[in-house]
Amino acid sequence: MFDMGIHVIAELFGVDPERISRVDPLRRVLEKVVSRSGLRVVHSAYHQFEPRGVSGFYLLRESHLSVHTWPEHEYVAVDIFTCGSGNAAIRALELLVMELRPRYVRRKIIRRDPFE
Amino acid sequence: MFDMGIHVIAELFGVDPERISRVDPLRRVLEKVVSRSGLRVVHSAYHQFEPRGVSGFYLLRESHLSVHTWPEHEYVAVDIFTCGSGNAAIRALELLVMELRPRYVRRKIIRRDPFE
Secondary structure (H helix, E strand, O other): OOOOEEEEEEEEEOOOHHHHOOHHHHHHHHHHHHHHOOOOEEEEEEEEOOOOOEEEEEEEOOEEEEEEEEHHHOEEEEEEEEEOOHHHHHHHHHHHHHHHOOOEEEEEEEEEOOOO | OOOOEEEEEEEEEOOOHHHHOOHHHHHHHHHHHHHHOOOOEEEEEEEEOOOOOEEEEEEEOOEEEEEEEEHHHOEEEEEEEEEOOHHHHHHHHHHHHHHHOOOEEEEEEEEEOOOO
């Protein structure tokens, strides 16, 4: 039995560059978001871009969560793809927005599953 | 200067389950796809689901590429998010489709960048 897949695609605009320039502070935020939303981590990885900017990725039992930041544009691209409860994906985005406090969020939700 | 971000979201239907059940054969396909499309890998990780099914993720200098497979539904969910040349993302999907030979592909391309 296949539970519906939900892919939340979000653009966060107007984020304080201090919050998203380096791996460590962003990792602390993401770890909190992932654990509080009940997502189950299989593997995670981060990459520091120089002079600034971070990519972070969580391989989840439910699929994946990723963030890519462009501090110079105060911009974060977020993907949260979950199979099973879509609520966890929505909840994770809400928590991330509370933590990063963007001025503006553009959000798209796509259903993804094997049923054409 | 920010190059346009392109996110290719693709659903592959009717894929031979043998090709997508275990990590190793799928990893061989993905390694070929990533290297031939000119994407630059920062980190990669795979997860084997039991009794079958694979998640694979590439953190790229250009952003990320992920696949999640559901062999029991002959289904693969693909994401290729690249900043810089969108051609590499399109090329990677074409190569992946040639390798996995799905019966049907549904593809969406989303522009993602800091320009509201």
